[in-house]
Amino acid sequence: MAKLQTSTSIEEVKPVEIARPRVRGVDLLRDPLLNKDMGFSLQERQLLGIHGLLPPIMLSQEEQVYAVMQNFYRWDNDLDRYIYLMSLQDRNEKLFYKVVTENVELMMPIIYTPTVGQACLKYGLIYRKPRGLYISINDKGHVFDILCNWPAEDVKAIVVTDGERILGLGDLGCFGMGIPVGKLSLYTALAGVQPAQCLPIMLDVGTNNAKILTDPLYIGLRQKRETGQAYDEFIDEFMTAVVKRYGRDTLVQFEDFGNHNAFKLLEKYRDRYCVFNDDIQGTAAVAVAGIMASLKITGKPLSENTFVFQGAGEASIGIAKLLLMAMKESGMSESEALRKIWMVDSKGLIVKNRPSGGVTGQKVLFAQDHAPIDKLEQVVKQIKPTCIIGAAAQPGAFTEQILIDMATINDRPIIFALSNPTSKAECTAEQAYKFTKGRCVFASGSPFRPVTYENKVFHPGQGNNAYVFPAVGLATILCDIRTITEEVFLESAKALASMVTKKDMEEGRVYPPLSQIREVSTRMTVHLLDFAYKKGLALHYPEPSNKNSFVRAQQYSTEYLSYVPEIYEWPQFCSRI
Structure with a gap:
C-alpha cells in the first residue's frame, strides 16, 4: 500500500489516490491490506493477474458492506459475530474498517468490551490466523531477531501485554492476545491510525492460571509465570529491541499487566521511551x-x-x-x-x-x-x-x-x-x-x-x-511525541468533557x-497537537499551521484505492508488480 506523501507544507498533505501493490495474482487476494474481494474492477483483475480467480460479478464497497451486515445478523451470539468480523479483518481490512466505522455503536461491543473478554477466554478455540507477534521468555536473547520477522518496516504503534490481568478476568496468559489485537483495531477504526503501522505483541512468560495450564487448547507456554530478574531482563531486552528495530519514536502501549508490574514498568520506562499504560x-x-x-x-x-x-x-x-x-x-x-x-x-x-x-x-x-x-x-x-x-x-x-x-x-x-x-x-x-x-x-x-x-x-x-487512547496514539505519532506526560492525559480528559x-x-x-x-477522536487529536507544540513535547517540525486539516489528511481512509495507473505511470507500475 502506498504511504501518504510528505511535504514541507504539511497542511496540504493528501492521501495518494492510486495504490501500487507490490504483489499480484493470488498473493494479492491473500493480503488483507490490498485485497478488495469482488470490489476489483475488470481492468484491475486483468492487470493484476486475478481475472478468473474471482466470481465475474463486481460489487461496490457499499454492496459488500450490505453482504457483511447480512452475515453479521445471521449469527445468534456475539462470540460468533466476533469470530466472523475477525475473519473479515484477516481477509479485507478496508472493508472491515468500513463496516466498523459506519456501525460503530453496534460493532464496538463486539470487537472490544465486553465480547473481547469472551473471546480471550476461548482464544484457543477460536484461533484461526496469526495476527501480531508472540515472543516467549524462551526467546530471551533473540527478541530483536523475532521483531525482524515482522514484515512491516514502518511500525509506529505497538500494544503489548503479558496477559496477567486481562480485563476483570485475571491471568489468561497467551489467551490475552485478543486485547492487543482489539486495541489496535480501535486505533484505526476510531482515530485513523494506519493499520500497517500497528503491531500487537504477546510477551508469553507463562501463566499461574491452573485451569488454563491444563486446557488442551491453550496456545501458550505451559509453565508458571517467570518473575524476578529474568522477567525484568526480558522486558528490558524487548524495549531495547523495539527501538533498535523501529526507532525511538515508536509508541509502546502497555496493556493488562498485573498491578505489581504495571506501575513498575510505567515508572521505569516513561522518561526513556515513548510509552503509556492504558489501564492506568x-x-x-x-x-x-x-x-x-x-x-x-x-x-x-x-x-x-x-x-x-x-x-x-x-x-x-x-x-x-x-x-x-x-x-x-x-x-x-x-x-x-x-x-x-x-x-x-x-x-x-x-x-x-x-x-x-x-x-x-x-x-x-x-x-x-x-x-x-x-x-x-x-x-x-x-x-x-x-x-x-x-x-x-x-x-x-x-x-x-x-x-x-x-x-x-x-x-x-x-x-x-x-x-x-x-x-x-x-x-x-x-x-x-x-x-x-x-x-x-x-x-x-x-x-x-x-x-x-x-x-x-x-x-x-x-x-x-476508546474515547482516549486512540487519539493519544494518533497525536503521538503525528507530531512525534517522545515522552507522554500525565498532562497529556489531563488534557485528553478536559477535551473529552468539553465535547459533552x-x-x-x-x-x-x-x-x-x-x-x-x-469525530471525538479527531477533535481530541487536534487538541493534543496544539498542547504538545505549546508545551514543547512535539518534535515533528515544521508545526502544521492548520492542525485540523493536517490530522484529517493523515487518517486512514476506508475507501478502496484504484490499482489502475494512468498510462504515463505504466512503467513504474509494472516495476512494482
Whole structure:
C-alpha cells in the first residue's frame, strides 16, 4: 500500500489516490491490506493477474458492506459475530474498517468490551490466523531477531501485554492476545491510525492460571509465570529491541499487566521511551472526563466533591492520581485534595496504620487519618461521598443499600461502575437508576441498554477507554511525541468533557454518543497537537499551521484505492508488480 506523501507544507498533505501493490495474482487476494474481494474492477483483475480467480460479478464497497451486515445478523451470539468480523479483518481490512466505522455503536461491543473478554477466554478455540507477534521468555536473547520477522518496516504503534490481568478476568496468559489485537483495531477504526503501522505483541512468560495450564487448547507456554530478574531482563531486552528495530519514536502501549508490574514498568520506562499504560492512564483520563462532565449536571465544583473508590488497583490508583492533578490545577493544595479521595480495597478502608495491613506501594499516598472501616456500605455511611467509583471487578459491590444511601446523601449522586466486562460491573444501569429514583449520574465501563424510569429514558454513559487512547496514539505519532506526560492525559480528559453537550446530559450521558467517537477522536487529536507544540513535547517540525486539516489528511481512509495507473505511470507500475 502506498504511504501518504510528505511535504514541507504539511497542511496540504493528501492521501495518494492510486495504490501500487507490490504483489499480484493470488498473493494479492491473500493480503488483507490490498485485497478488495469482488470490489476489483475488470481492468484491475486483468492487470493484476486475478481475472478468473474471482466470481465475474463486481460489487461496490457499499454492496459488500450490505453482504457483511447480512452475515453479521445471521449469527445468534456475539462470540460468533466476533469470530466472523475477525475473519473479515484477516481477509479485507478496508472493508472491515468500513463496516466498523459506519456501525460503530453496534460493532464496538463486539470487537472490544465486553465480547473481547469472551473471546480471550476461548482464544484457543477460536484461533484461526496469526495476527501480531508472540515472543516467549524462551526467546530471551533473540527478541530483536523475532521483531525482524515482522514484515512491516514502518511500525509506529505497538500494544503489548503479558496477559496477567486481562480485563476483570485475571491471568489468561497467551489467551490475552485478543486485547492487543482489539486495541489496535480501535486505533484505526476510531482515530485513523494506519493499520500497517500497528503491531500487537504477546510477551508469553507463562501463566499461574491452573485451569488454563491444563486446557488442551491453550496456545501458550505451559509453565508458571517467570518473575524476578529474568522477567525484568526480558522486558528490558524487548524495549531495547523495539527501538533498535523501529526507532525511538515508536509508541509502546502497555496493556493488562498485573498491578505489581504495571506501575513498575510505567515508572521505569516513561522518561526513556515513548510509552503509556492504558489501564492506568487511559482509564484515568476517561473517568476524570466523566467526572468533569458530571459536575456540570450536579452543579458542584470539584473542590466540594468527595470520592470513594471501590478498589485500589492500577485503574483506581490511576484515576485517583489524575483526579488529584485536576484538583490541584483547580486551586486546591495537595493535602486538601487528598482529603477528598478515599479508597477501599479487599481489607477495607485504606487508612494509616491499618491493623489489617496491606497499605503499601501506590496506596500509601491515599491512606487517610481515620479509624478503620471494613465494609464499603459503612464507608459510604460515614464518609458521605458525592461520587463512588468502582474499578475492582467486584460484581454487585454497589449494593441496593449503598445506592439508596448515595441518593439520601446527595441530590444527584455520581455512580461510576467501571469494571469490565459487563459481568464484573459493580451494579447495572437499571439498579443505579431504580435505587436512586432516577437521580443518579451514571457511567459504566461496559455498555448498558437505555433504562426507562418513571417514563423518562436514560442513556447510560459508557466510560470506555476508546474515547482516549486512540487519539493519544494518533497525536503521538503525528507530531512525534517522545515522552507522554500525565498532562497529556489531563488534557485528553478536559477535551473529552468539553465535547459533552447539554442534550447529552439531558439524556443521562456524561460522554458523547459512541456513534460520534471517530469525530471525538479527531477533535481530541487536534487538541493534543496544539498542547504538545505549546508545551514543547512535539518534535515533528515544521508545526502544521492548520492542525485540523493536517490530522484529517493523515487518517486512514476506508475507501478502496484504484490499482489502475494512468498510462504515463505504466512503467513504474509494472516495476512494482
